[in-house]
Amino acid sequence: MHEELAILRDSVAAWVDSGGGVRMLRAVRDRRDLPGFDPAIFAVMAELGWAGVLVAEEFGGSGLGFRGMGVLLEELGRHLVPAPLIGSAVAAASALDWSGRPPVKHRWLPGIAEGSAIAALAVDEGARHTPERIALRAERTGSRFAVSGTKVFVLDGMAADVFVVAARTDGSPDALFGVTLFAIPASAAGLGRAPIRLIDSRGYATLSLENVRLTEDDVVGEVDGGRALLDQVLDAARAAVAAEMLGLAVQAFDATLDYLRVRVQFGKPIGAFQALQHRAATMFGRILLTRCLVEDALDALDSDPATAGARVSAAKSAAGDLVNLVTREMVQLHGGIAMTEEHDAGLYLKRARVLEATLGSAAYHRERFAALCGF
Amino acid sequence: MSADRELDGLRASVREWVEANFPASLRDAREQERFFQSMPMYPTGADWDLWKARLIEKRWTAPGWPAEFGGGGYGPSASGAIAMALVQAGAFNPVAGNGTTMLGPTLLEFGTRDQQERHLPPIVRGEIVWCQGFSEPNAGSDLASLSTRAVEDGGDFIVSGQKMWTSDAHHAHWCFCLVRTDPSRKHAGISFLLIDMASPGIAVRPIRTIAGNSHFCEVFFNDVRVSKENLVGKLGDGWMIAKRLLQFERDPTLRPRRQFVGDARPLDQIARDYIGCSEDGRLADAALRDRIARNMIDAEALRLLQTRMTGDGATGAGATDAISVAKNARAAIQQEREELLLEIMGYRGLGEAGAEFDDVELETTRAFLWNKAMTIFSGSTEIQNNIIAKRILHLPTA
Ligand SMILES: Cc1cc2nc3c(=O)[nH]c(=O)nc-3n(C[C@H](O)[C@H](O)[C@H](O)COP(=O)(O)OP(=O)(O)OC[C@H]3O[C@@H](n4cnc5c(N)ncnc54)[C@H](O)[C@@H]3O)c2cc1C
Numbered sequence: 001m002h003e004e005l006a007i008l009r010d011s012v013a014a015w016v017d018s019g020g021g022v023r024m025l026r027a028v029r030d031r032r033d034l035p036g037f038d039p040a041i042f043a044v045m046a047e048l049g050w051a052g053v054l055v056a057e058e059f060g061g062s063g064l065g066f067r068g069m070g071v072l073l074e075e076l077g078r079h080l081v082p083a084p085l086i087g088s089a090v091a092a093a094s095a096l097d098w099s100g101r102p103p104v105k106h107r108w109l110p111g112i113a114e115g116s117a118i119a120a121l122a123v124d125e126g127a128r129h130t131p132e133r134i135a136l137r138a139e140r141t142g143s144r145f146a147v148s149g150t151k152v153f154v155l156d157g158m159a160a161d162v163f164v165v166a167a168r169t170d171g172s173p174d175a176l177f178g179v180t181l182f183a184i185p186a187s188a189a190g191l192g193r194a195p196i197r198l199i200d201s202r203g204y205a206t207l208s209l210e211n212v213r214l215t216e217d218d219v220v221g222e223v224d225g226g227r228a229l230l231d232q233v234l235d236a237a238r239a240a241v242a243a244e245m246l247g248l249a250v251q252a253f254d255a256t257l258d259y260l261r262v263r264v265q266f267g268k269p270i271g272a273f274q275a276l277q278h279r280a281a282t283m284f285g286r287i288l289l290t291r292c293l294v295e296d297a298l299d300a301l302d303s304d305p306a307t308a309g310a311r312v313s314a315a316k317s318a319a320g321d322l323v324n325l326v327t328r329e330m331v332q333l334h335g336g337i338a339m340t341e342e343h344d345a346g347l348y349l350k351r352a353r354v355l356e357a358t359l360g361s362a363a364y365h366r367e368r369f370a371a372l373c374g375f
Numbered sequence: 376m377s378a379d380r381e382l383d384g385l386r387a388s389v390r391e392w393v394e395a396n397f398p399a400s401l402r403d404a405r406e407q408e409r410f411f412q413s414m415p416m417y418p419t420g421a422d423w424d425l426w427k428a429r430l431i432e433k434r435w436t437a438p439g440w441p442a443e444f445g446g447g448g449y450g451p452s453a454s455g456a457i458a459m460a461l462v463q464a465g466a467f468n469p470v471a472g473n474g475t476t477m478l479g480p481t482l483l484e485f486g487t488r489d490q491q492e493r494h495l496p497p498i499v500r501g502e503i504v505w506c507q508g509f510s511e512p513n514a515g516s517d518l519a520s521l522s523t524r525a526v527e528d529g530g531d532f533i534v535s536g537q538k539m540w541t542s543d544a545h546h547a548h549w550c551f552c553l554v555r556t557d558p559s560r561k562h563a564g565i566s567f568l569l570i571d572m573a574s575p576g577i578a579v580r581p582i583r584t585i586a587g588n589s590h591f592c593e594v595f596f597n598d599v600r601v602s603k604e605n606l607v608g609k610l611g612d613g614w615m616i617a618k619r620l621l622q623f624e625r626d627p628t629l630r631p632r633r634q635f636v637g638d639a640r641p642l643d644q645i646a647r648d649y650i651g652c653s654e655d656g657r658l659a660d661a662a663l664r665d666r667i668a669r670n671m672i673d674a675e676a677l678r679l680l681q682t683r684m685t686g687d688g689a690t691g692a693g694a695t696d697a698i699s700v701a702k703n704a705r706a707a708i709q710q711e712r713e714e715l716l717l718e719i720m721g722y723r724g725l726g727e728a729g730a731e732f733d734d735v736e737l738e739t740t741r742a743f744l745w746n747k748a749m750t751i752f753s754g755s756t757e758i759q760n761n762i763i764a765k766r767i768l769h770l771p772t773a
Contacts, residue, residue: 260770269771277764284763285700292679293672314672366668367661373671375643375658 004064005071012075015048021079022344028082029201035159036203037082046115051089055097055113059105066236066298070243077247080351082202084118084156086244091237092119092164095181098229098305099220104183108162119183120160121237122151122207123230129360131166131234134179136209138167140223145169145214147182148190150206155358157205158195161186164233165209170224179227181220188212199350232305235312238359239297242312245319245355246287246294249326252348253283256330263335276333283326290318310372313365320362323352382456389435389460396429397466398422404639407467408738411635415472415504415543427469427501435461436470437479437499444491445499455628455685470501473543478505478551481620485567485608494549494569506547507624508538508570508594509617515539516758518553519562519614523596525554532556532568532606534576534599540752544592545581547572551620553613565613569605576600586745622695624753625702628681635746636709637739638716642667646719663719670711677704696767699759706749706756713743 016024024041028034045051053069055061062068069090076083093112096105111117123131136149147167154163163184170178184191190212196204221229257280260271270276297315300308327349331338338345356362400406400422409418417423430436431445439454440446447454461468468475479498482491497503514521523536534554544550550570557564572579576599581589608616638645646658646667653659658667684697716739717724724739726732750756764770 257768268773271770272773277770278760280768280770281760281763284768285704288697288700289676289680289704292683293676296679314675318672318676363665366665366672369672370664370668371657373643375647375664
């Protein structure tokens, strides 16, 4: 396994390099007609099997697990490569895989694995991540459902062919019981979406559902008892986000180190100043320690996703603090050049802030870690 | 994978063996505290003697050392696993100290056959306490500026000068010392010498610490005669050997014994006792909850890093690269933990003495004071950051 992961890492890194690194993001950003990534480039990635890393071989995937997905996202994250993997190949793929429901699984999983279908996870309803509260209603009559409400901050929502939506089939918005996940085709009557433009230039959407008609065949997991599956799916996506954040931090740090070596002031490289050396040493340590937590969270998901919560929250909170630290320092230690559009520091800063807010900030996850540890 | 399974098997057998052989009376938290308080000396009593004898016979007091010197002959990951499993089972190593963590590994690399045969077995059996004579009044972080002189005189050296902050010197039988054999060269003029503390001309003066104990001493050498057979390595090799020894010293995975911590329960449990819970069953103070969670997450990250460091260089960055990071992280996490404890306990964490406070509270206060040393000794946090910046990140020096 170690060897397979090392091979994957090298091949992703080589591919990113040959594709021009951060230039891929700039190209996407400058073309408003694209949905936050370049479908032609994603087709190449899918061809390489990267959309199916988590998917079992019988459904067309490679079954490399969360550690494999982590390696992939870390390497892509280093150079901010935009690709609809976290919502689709991680969150939706896990939801369908763990759903125990053949209809949705057979309908969507093979497409997700080969990259011909893109799925998105729609959970948040307010400005901040609060999955404990699901208000979007799915009224039930017999085996039919009618869904109405709004979801926001839907990652890759503009490109999605299908949405995995957390809805309320019973009880009040805060109730544990009464949450149901649905796979809703983007083409469903009554489904509308509008782009939300965030600073990281990806394709987020606000999703509005107006009396969207569904059947039992669209249910992912259990009717009313979807809370545990939702938590598990969120954890899968959070660990994936943490892996991307780790890659982002590694690269932002490396770029900053390079600059410390070459930028000369007062007759010497600024990296010779001890005040800056110690800041670099601090970042180096935080990266080493955070890597341990992130890889541990991915291992936890590979071995038992139902009990991975605390380890995932530990990783997501540490990774959130890490990217904020490293990108802040990246800007500061580059001085004025970092404030220019032409320099990459701003791109790293923007992506870092969005990832930190995605699926729960560092503070949210410390609070969740505490709750899961019972205090 | 199969190596992992082997290690798991080893850990299980350690647990089993401890269950059968670690005397029940020593499992009490109070006894354990007595052990830490008495270090480097060993508590007296029949069960204490029994435990020491059993662990020595099992060859687990130095599991990674060659069997011919009384060690277990295990490789790094297996010996690390044994040491860690002992700690986790609450079964401390009765001979742990400067001999096992610093001098032993150094002699295994640099000592002569004679030196190894003479000094390693008594360490394994816990008969000899060693102290570390490196720092001096004017040589702290800038250790290589040390000035204690050793002048050759026939088959001997004559040593004169002063060492400072020498931990446990008042209990030690022997001292491993850095001495200046050539005043004209800074690093290359330093040699590594083993000195019998019973030699004529040595005076030891204990220094009281802010924690109220006498842990370290001043050591004065007044024309002390030391045979040349006690020189480790060649003349002038001292700095190179010391740098290696300091790696052993800083590596937290080589000293898997419990730190002096006062209240050793998980932070959230202690907080629950002192602060209480709100109606939803959560710790009543949300700001503290956040800081406790952060400290626990940091501690978990360090635990994972240390596990990697013992796994035969499995760390991406390489195990020695991680030593300075782990040293700094361990100190910072421990100090943050103690600051949290003081905050949690209010005035009860600030007691100096008296029946008003229970022993654990007083120990917690002393641990808070004592562990301030963790960011200072064996190379301060700032010095570790210098090492990371220069040797690992290769940032420019001028
Ligand atoms: C509890 C305890 C036990 C000890 N036990 C032993 C022992 O058994 N044997 C032994 O030999 N020594 C021992 N020491 C000594 C210890 O190694 C020294 O205290 C340590 O190396 C620092 O030296 P110093 O105290 O002279 O402080 P200084 O070197 O004077 O440092 C003062 C401050 O300046 C900072 N500083 C110094 N140089 C730099 C630099 N280049 N860049 C940035 N900051 C710098 C330091 O980080 C520190 O914050 C012990 C110390 C303590 C506290």
